[in-house]
Amino acid sequence: MTRDIRILRTGALLELSRRLRTVNEESVRASFHRRIRRAAEPLRDDLQRTIRHLPIQSQGRRSGGRGGTSPTTRPLRATVAAAVRLSVRTTGNPGARVWIDRSSLPPDLRNMPTVLNSGRIRHPVFGNRRRWATQTTTPLWWENTVRRHQPRMDREVHRVLEDIRRRIT
Template sequence: MAGRATYNVHLGEEWRRTALALRHVDRELPGQLRKAMRDAAKPAAEDAKRRVKSLPVHGRKHSGLRRRVASGVTIQAGAGRGLGVRIVTNMRDPQERNLPRYLDDPRGWRHPVFGNRHEWVQQHTGGSWFRATIAEHRPEMVRELEHVLGEAAETIAAATRG
């Protein structure tokens, strides 16, 4: 099973009521809402990918770890019971599932040198590439999501009036 690091934006009861009402008004609206939520989170996810790729690399040999971590950053959006948007990172290799979290820890981590259990090093990355990046984008994402919710509420109100 692949590992996962997640950053959630919890949207509250108003979002849930709106999503349920959307189902009764127009079958296409929940899909449009999911797309709008993904679009709101996209700048944060792209910035996280850019930052992990720019982490310092020491030495001549490297395994492409930063590229693999960046390729695992995705956006998940739900408009039903799981209403909300998540930015997650998954590693395909189960043995690497914790690496995104290690790379995000300013304290660093210890690991064997290319699998040699007799030679260990302390690795430092210089700070948070994931949590801090998403947190920087959070106010903008919340504003965009509130705008999306307002538009959905107007659509529902217009449909119930007409």
């Protein structure tokens, strides 16, 4: 997804990262990495849960419309939820990043996270490119989920930075 969330306190994280490199204590670095990951894991889990339970409404069928089984066996929301990733760096540009890894999605679903976030899904009916259907879902689900977690993550990262700073000084 083009919009990813990063837990960054650029100045404080960079300064602490530099000081951690001079400290030869692996347990401090491991603790720093683990605690930053723990601060971001609830966001990743909530994003996955939100995707899995995202309501998708369809237009009503026209009279005489036929139904049928889906031509694909892969569940859309579970496939997109499985692509949500979390990475943590403690060197270079330190912080945590939560994003959707498009390369882990099937080629025909690579743009689906952006489409789902827009709130409007337009697709051919059972692959027939002469008949199209429009479905709707909750728009901006990504941003709203991130916004709910932002204050908690900021507090947690601040607490981690203070704890680690006390340990290395």
